[in-house]
Amino acid sequence: MSEELIQIETPFAFNEENQREFDELIGRYPIKEAAMLPTLHLAQRQAGYITPAVMKYVAEQLEVTVMKVKDVVTFYPMFFEEPVGEYVIRVCHTLPCALRDCKVVLDHLKAKLDTDIASETNLAKGTTADGKFTLMKVECLASCDVAPVIMVNDDLYKNLTPEKVDELLAKLAS
Amino acid sequence: MIKKIEERRILYEHLDVPDINTFDVFRQYDGYTRFEKAIAEYQPDDIAKMVMDSGLKGRGGAGFSTGLKWSFVPKDIKPCYLCCNADESEPGTFSNRYVLEKNPHLLIEGILICCYAMGIETTYIYIRGEFTLGKKMLDAAIKEAYEKGYLGKDIRGTGLNVDIYSHPGAGAYICGEETGLIESLEGKRGQPRNKPPFPAVEGVFMKPTVVQNVETLCNLPFIVGNGVEWYTQMGPTYADTRSDPPTPDPNTGTKLYCISGDVNEPGVYELDLGLTCTELIEVAGGLRGEEVKAVIPGGSSAPILTHYELDTRLDFTSLTLAKSMLGSGGIIVMNETRNIVDCLLNIMKFYAHESCGQCTPCRWGTPWVRDIVQRIADGNGRKDTITRPKFGVAENGRWGDTGETEDIYEDLDLLESVANNIANVDTMTWNTICVFGIAVSWPAVSYLRKFRPEFEAAIREGKLVTLPVAEATVPPEENYAYQQRFIPKEFADL
Ligand SMILES: Cc1cc2nc3c(=O)[nH]c(=O)nc-3n(C[C@H](O)[C@H](O)[C@H](O)COP(=O)(O)O)c2cc1C
Ligand code: SF4
Ligand code: FES
Numbered sequence: 001m002s003e004e005l006i007q008i009e010t011p012f013a014f015n016e017e018n019q020r021e022f023d024e025l026i027g028r029y030p031i032k033e034a035a036m037l038p039t040l041h042l043a044q045r046q047a048g049y050i051t052p053a054v055m056k057y058v059a060e061q062l063e064v065t066v067m068k069v070k071d072v073v074t075f076y077p078m079f080f081e082e083p084v085g086e087y088v089i090r091v092c093h094t095l096p097c098a099l100r101d102c103k104v105v106l107d108h109l110k111a112k113l114d115t116d117i118a119s120e121t122n123l124a125k126g127t128t129a130d131g132k133f134t135l136m137k138v139e140c141l142a143s144c145d146v147a148p149v150i151m152v153n154d155d156l157y158k159n160l161t162p163e164k165v166d167e168l169l170a171k172l173a174s
Numbered sequence: 175m176i177k178k179i180e181e182r183r184i185l186y187e188h189l190d191v192p193d194i195n196t197f198d199v200f201r202q203y204d205g206y207t208r209f210e211k212a213i214a215e216y217q218p219d220d221i222a223k224m225v226m227d228s229g230l231k232g233r234g235g236a237g238f239s240t241g242l243k244w245s246f247v248p249k250d251i252k253p254c255y256l257c258c259n260a261d262e263s264e265p266g267t268f269s270n271r272y273v274l275e276k277n278p279h280l281l282i283e284g285i286l287i288c289c290y291a292m293g294i295e296t297t298y299i300y301i302r303g304e305f306t307l308g309k310k311m312l313d314a315a316i317k318e319a320y321e322k323g324y325l326g327k328d329i330r331g332t333g334l335n336v337d338i339y340s341h342p343g344a345g346a347y348i349c350g351e352e353t354g355l356i357e358s359l360e361g362k363r364g365q366p367r368n369k370p371p372f373p374a375v376e377g378v379f380m381k382p383t384v385v386q387n388v389e390t391l392c393n394l395p396f397i398v399g400n401g402v403e404w405y406t407q408m409g410p411t412y413a414d415t416r417s418d419p420p421t422p423d424p425n426t427g428t429k430l431y432c433i434s435g436d437v438n439e440p441g442v443y444e445l446d447l448g449l450t451c452t453e454l455i456e457v458a459g460g461l462r463g464e465e466v467k468a469v470i471p472g473g474s475s476a477p478i479l480t481h482y483e484l485d486t487r488l489d490f491t492s493l494t495l496a497k498s499m500l501g502s503g504g505i506i507v508m509n510e511t512r513n514i515v516d517c518l519l520n521i522m523k524f525y526a527h528e529s530c531g532q533c534t535p536c537r538w539g540t541p542w543v544r545d546i547v548q549r550i551a552d553g554n555g556r557k558d559t560i561t562r563p564k565f566g567v568a569e570n571g572r573w574g575d576t577g578e579t580e581d582i583y584e585d586l587d588l589l590e591s592v593a594n595n596i597a598n599v600d601t602m603t604w605n606t607i608c609v610f611g612i613a614v615s616w617p618a619v620s621y622l623r624k625f626r627p628e629f630e631a632a633i634r635e636g637k638l639v640t641l642p643v644a645e646a647t648v649p650p651e652e653n654y655a656y657q658q659r660f661i662p663k664e665f666a667d668l
Contacts (some may be wrong), residue, residue: 002252018508030594031379033361034360035361037341037342037344041303041342045399067420068362071362074361075346075530076303076345076346076364077344078303079192079344093515093520094520094524095435095506095520096265096506098517099434099436138527140265141304142263142267142271142305143268143269143271144265144268144432144434144440145268145433145440145441147434154306154307155306156307
């Protein structure tokens with residue numbers, strides 16, 4: 001990552017509340033680097049996604065190289081390196097959900113939102129034109145008893161049917 | 175006639191009590207009294223001995239004796255850490271989630287007992303990134319426990335110090351593997367470490383570390399509270415006949431069985447270890463459909479069971495001897511309408527996505543297996559135009575040329591060979607750093623060997639064909655995969 005690239009990004013710093021949370025976090029571990037995942041979660045919550053500026057900032061805070069932060073960000077599916085919609089819809093498609101027709105739910109969402117499914121390297125593909133929704137497939141969400149399930153941002157929705165999806169989308173759109 | 179099986183709720187007993195997630199309500203239901211009993215009546219070593227005697231086996235996947243694991247931890251290296259594995263991501267498993275969301279104080283009490291027994295002062299709960307509600311409830315409970323003086327410095331005036339921190343993951347399955355978890359906790363990519371050294375000797379921050387699943391830790395309050403004798407009455411104790419005289423092989427306690435797929439009432443059922451597949455399906459409201467085609471007994475990594483094997487008892491020993499495993503206790507049931515090739519494809523997509531990419535056999539082999547299954551499912555599976563002599567049990571009763579010929583399904587041979595080269599299921603040897611490798615080849619090879627007709631049909635017909643159960647399943651007498659199956663004897667019967 002060149003200096004130039006970092007320069008054209010808006011710089012990033014924790015806001016007051018997150019700074020407080022970060023200060024508390026860092027005290028939990030004998031080495032600073034260990035706070036990597038919680039810190040990145042915090043930063044992503046504030047910035048929306050992990051920009052090079054965020055990586056640079058996190059690297060400075062944790063006293064590691066930017067490359068190390070990048071290394072971690074690329075490993076974990078929950079960190080986004082591209083902008084995502086206001087609502088991230090994660091559709092579980094592993095076996096127990098597949099046995100309960102998650103495909104119907106997924107296809108319905110695709111048609112309703114008129115978008116493709118995001119891939120880890122191309123989130124824009126699954127984001128609606130108005131930037132409101134990002135649709136992605138995820139692996140088992142550990143709720144197979146209430147399959148098929150989806151997660152919208154932090155909330156889990158159970159036993160879905162196309163009708164329930166319609167209701168949910170209407171609620172989110174308003 | 176199947177006898178009526180009652181749930182025995184111990185860990186889940188108060189799960190549905192309103193507000194059990196708060197300290198005060200938890201306290202009304204004996205909360206923290208077992209921890210108090212532990213510090214008042216027992217020395218740390220007594221607790222460790224009780225856990226050893228209880229026969230408690232880890233509920234996270236490996237089924238390794240908890241007491242034995244604790245005994246490997248060197249006493250003279252401090253600090254020592256406890257990592258609670260709340261990364262629950264094995265497909266088909268969802269029991270830890272309910273503990274975290276509804277009864278987090280029970281986990282804290284279990285952790286306190288473990289910390290007291292092992293002289294541990296710091297615990298990290300590695301909680302799956304997607305468990306936002308669970309983390310919220312857990313954090314609130316931890317905060318409350320600090321306020322009430324059950325966590326922090328000098329707990330209840332005993333001089334005991336315990337800190338608990340929750341640590342969120344970020345969506346990688348492999349961080350459930352204990353050394354992957356440790357790497358991830360240290361702020362790196364969750365790539366498993368070579369073993370030895372085992373975490374018990376050198377784990378997080380290069381210090382001795384006990385890694386324990388949520389359910390395992392939740393058993394501790396009850397072992398301490400009700401005693402070893404009470405605990406060992408639940409579940410079978412088998413005789414390990416490898417030694418002479420046979421030694422007891424306990425499968426004690428209850429298990430939070432997670433059952434999903436084609437049953438009428440999927441959910442978590444807490445039952446004594448050792449009931450059979452048929453019984454469990456009955457408990458879960460019966461089969462949805464006409465006939466059981468297959469059962470995955472321990473999360474998607476476990477080798478599949480056919481309808482011939484439904485009498486297998488769902489405990490650690492019986493399933494290991496049936497060449498499968500209890501794993502995480504996630505049971506997935508499939509009825510006659512399911513296509514096994516399609517199911518395998520789904521699972522292989524999961525593994526191809528989740529391989530951490532450190533070891534070449536796993537990094538390349540897993541997507542390769544997925545692609546072969548995809549090809550077969552798409553109807554492009556390869557079959558040779560020539561035939562070959564069929565090997566099997568010949569007329570003289572020995573393994574040899576049977577005099578018949580068989581078709582050569584190139585892709586099926588390839589599938590088995592690639593899978594077995596990630597980890598060999600027959601010799602149980604592997605060329606990978608962690609056992610993710612065997613978690614890939616176990617399903618791949620077992621599905622293929624036990625449901626071969628369905629794979630062959632897909633290749634022959636050029637599309638997915640769902641055969642009737644009887645036709646789709648290879649009968650036990652013809653199948654190498656079943657032949658080593660062995661049913662254990664209970665110790666008491668000897
Ligand atoms: C690929 C892989 C994934 C695993 N995932 C989990 C998991 O999600 N949760 C868990 O508790 N154990 C998981 N395990 C098992 C852990 O490695 C470890 O055995 C367990 O946490 C030990 O705790 P226990 O003895 O209490 O079961 C996994 C193992 C492997 C190889
Ligand atoms: S076996 Fe697979 S998951 Fe395990 S360390 Fe090797 S590459 Fe990673
Ligand atoms: S498979 Fe969808 S929640 Fe487990």
